[in-house]
Amino acid sequence: METPSERDKHEKERQESIKPYAKYSGLAFQMIGALVLAAFGGKKLDDYFATGKPWFTIALLLLAVVVSMVTIILSINKK
Structure with a gap:
């Protein structure tokens, strides 16, 4: 029996x-x-500015990936 x-x-x-x-x-x-959120926001910006190609979507997705990776690296290094 455990105490x-x-x-x-x-x-x-x-x-x-x-x-x-x-x-x-x-x-x-x-x-x-x-x-x-980046994909949604990029799509909305592409529609608003009527760009022929999804430049805002691509840029925001790349930014989101970079920021997420930095956050993960900082979190892993922080103990």
């Missing part, structure tokens, strides 16, 4: 092992959200 302090210790270890998964899955959803 309350042993249960607390096991619970704390379990929570510590879950934290990285939650952190990195959150980063993935953040990146997906940034890409979706």
Whole structure:
């Protein structure tokens, strides 16, 4: 039979092992959200300015990828 302090210790270890998964899955959803917003905003700008090619969409998607990658790298390096 476990004592309350042993249960607390096991619970704390379990929570510590879950934290990285939650952190990195959150980063993935953040990146997906940034890409979706960039695509939506770029499409709207292309329609508004009646560009023949999707220049705004491409530019905003590239910007979103770069910003997302920088955010992920900074997050990984920060412990």
